[in-house]
Amino acid sequence: MTHQAKQLLRQSLKKLRRNLSRSQRHDASIAVWLRIIEQSFFKEAQHIALYMPIQGELDTKPILQTSARLGKNIYLPIVKPEASTLDFYHYTLKMKMAMNQYGILEPPEQASEYIEPQKLDLVFVPLVAFDAHCRRLGMGKGYYDRTFAFHQPLSKPMLVGLGYAFQEVPLVPSNETDIALDKVVTHQAIFENPKA
Numbered sequence: 203m204t205h206q207a208k209q210l211l212r213q214s215l216k217k218l219r220r221n222l223s224r225s226q227r228h229d230a231s232i233a234v235w236l237r238i239i240e241q242s243f244f245k246e247a248q249h250i251a252l253y254m255p256i257q258g259e260l261d262t263k264p265i266l267q268t269s270a271r272l273g274k275n276i277y278l279p280i281v282k283p284e285a286s287t288l289d290f291y292h293y294t295l296k297m298k299m300a301m302n303q304y305g306i307l308e309p310p311e312q313a314s315e316y317i318e319p320q321k322l323d324l325v326f327v328p329l330v331a332f333d334a335h336c337r338r339l340g341m342g343k344g345y346y347d348r349t350f351a352f353h354q355p356l357s358k359p360m361l362v363g364l365g366y367a368f369q370e371v372p373l374v375p376s377n378e379t380d381i382a383l384d385k386v387v388t389h390q391a392i393f394e395n396p397k398a
């Protein structure tokens with residue numbers, strides 16, 4: 203039941219996201235960036251995980267460039283399809299990136315440094331849909347859920363979803379393995395997990 207409900211929601215919201223115009227995506231990404239750089243959770247974070255966008259996802263480049271300029275350490279996920287988990291590796295602006303099976307750019311594993319997910323301060327999480335309680339619907343492979351299964355609200359790292367306002371739905375169907383986010387930031391608002 204939950205699985206089917208998730209699939210339907212995923213299909214329709216992925217389509218809306220893919221169909222955004224360049225300027226809609228650009229404007230929303232700038233608005234989210236401006237919000238993020240004002241937040242104390244961003245200012246205080248030294249080890250920050252980002253994602254390389256696909257399929258209309260919010261552009262993380264402005265956050266990435268600001269983070270680099272402020273001397274923060276930036277990490278990107280490398281997918282481990284056998285385990286359906288993510289490993290985070292240190293990213294630098296000059297790095298030559300490789301493309302994974304989903305068309306997502308990743309740091310070169312041999313030339314980069316691994317960080318344990320527990321050592322990250324802040325993780326920006328891509329999402330397909332979310333609700334006001336910060337429940338997240340992702341691409342459907344459970345990568346973030348498995349990688350952050352250890353996560354407790356109020357403890358490191360802080361998980362912050364980035365999304366468009368239209369991705370908010372009344373209720374994301376969820377089960378025990380779904381990891382709730384601590385916050386969701388859109389171009390219009392910041393949502394806080396009531397348990398965090």
Ligand SMILES: Nc1nc2c(c(=O)[nH]1)N(C=O)[C@@H](CNc1ccc(C(=O)N[C@@H](CCC(=O)O)C(=O)O)cc1)CN2
Pocket residue numbers: 253254255256259279281288304306328329340341342343344345346
């Ligand atoms: N930018 C970004 N990076 C990310 C994620 C994400 O959602 N966005 N992920 C979040 O967890 C992980 C990758 N998860 C993904 C899962 C499925 C597909 C995907 O394209 N699926 C196909 C279905 C076909 C297939 O099974 O390959 C599709 O949507 O058409 C992409 C990424 C790690 N990195």
Ligand SMILES: Nc1ncnc2c1ncn2[C@@H]1O[C@H](COP(=O)(O)OP(=O)(O)OP(=O)(O)O)[C@@H](O)[C@H]1O
Pocket residue numbers: 208338339340341342343344345346347348351379380
């Ligand atoms: N901690 C876990 N242990 C085992 N299986 C898990 C765990 N977390 C998620 N799964 C399984 O992974 C599959 C995909 O989960 P779900 O639909 O919640 O993915 P998602 O969060 O949308 O995807 P993603 O994180 O890749 O964006 C489901 O079958 C789910 O049961």
